[in-house]
Amino acid sequence: MDPIAIQLGPISITWYALFIVSGLIIGSYIGAKEATKHKFEEEQFYDMLFYLMIFSFLGARLWYVIFDGTYYLQNPSEIIKVWHGGLAIHGGIIGGASYLYYYAKKRGMNVFTLTDLAAPSLLLGQAIGRWGNFMNSEAHGGETTKEFLQNGLHLPDFIVNGMHIDGVYYHPTFLYESTWNIIGFIIMMVVIRPKFRNRYGIITGFYLMWYGFIRFFIEMMRTDALMFGPIKVAQMTSLAMFVFGLILIIKRKGDSNE
Helix, strand or coil: CCEEEEEEECCEEEHHHHHHHHHHHHHHHHHHHHHHHCCHHHHHHHHHHHHHHHHHHHHHHHHHHHHCHHHHHHHHHCCCCHHCCCCCCHHHHHHHHHHHHHHHHHHCCCHHHHHHHHHHHHHHHHHHHHHHHHHHCCCCEEEEEHHHHHHHCCCCCHHHHCHHHHHHHHHHHHHHHHHHHHHHHHHHHHHHHHHHHCCCCCHHHHHHHHHHHHHHHHHCCCCCCCEEECEEHHHHHHHHHHHHHHHHHHHCCCCCCC
């Protein structure tokens, strides 16, 4: 796959960047629509969103650098070169959540009002962003066969061909995760949000469990995981997300904010 979408002289615009930006724009639009139902003023929402994206981006980069520390200690100039790759969604979640906690405390708000608002948009944005990994031929699973991709999964030719990397076919883990995230987004918007709109934290808990579950198993298949000793960092973090989400749902399900 050619990772370059647009070449303007010396300037290259990658597919990865386009998918990430598309995810941000679509997620922000949905978040803005939901924010009006919580009586957010448009200026207030976009002001919060601006800093939320900065903290999320910094968290995603810092997380990757920390857990790939050996390389960056040897190549410190690469730390700022995010265009070479190296963003970790778990770090982005932690960075964004930290800012939302700060914002909620500053405004005297329930932090789960904000995380419930952000969770569906985040999950959809992740689903879109994963296609950037496909275009970069990265974040894939282990080896498989063309027959499995075509006849087992019934994938279109462009995905089958895209998973043919250096003469080997690989599992399209980007697609597994993207599909799971889209399903989760629909469940949150159609089922959970209408039913638990006034029980803040339920949507957040569902997001943590839903994404934590799929990422834990996806990480078993991936060949490029960040490691902490013998442990895959994303698996460890995903397990913590799932447990925290379960505790949050159990705790908040009996509460009402009406």
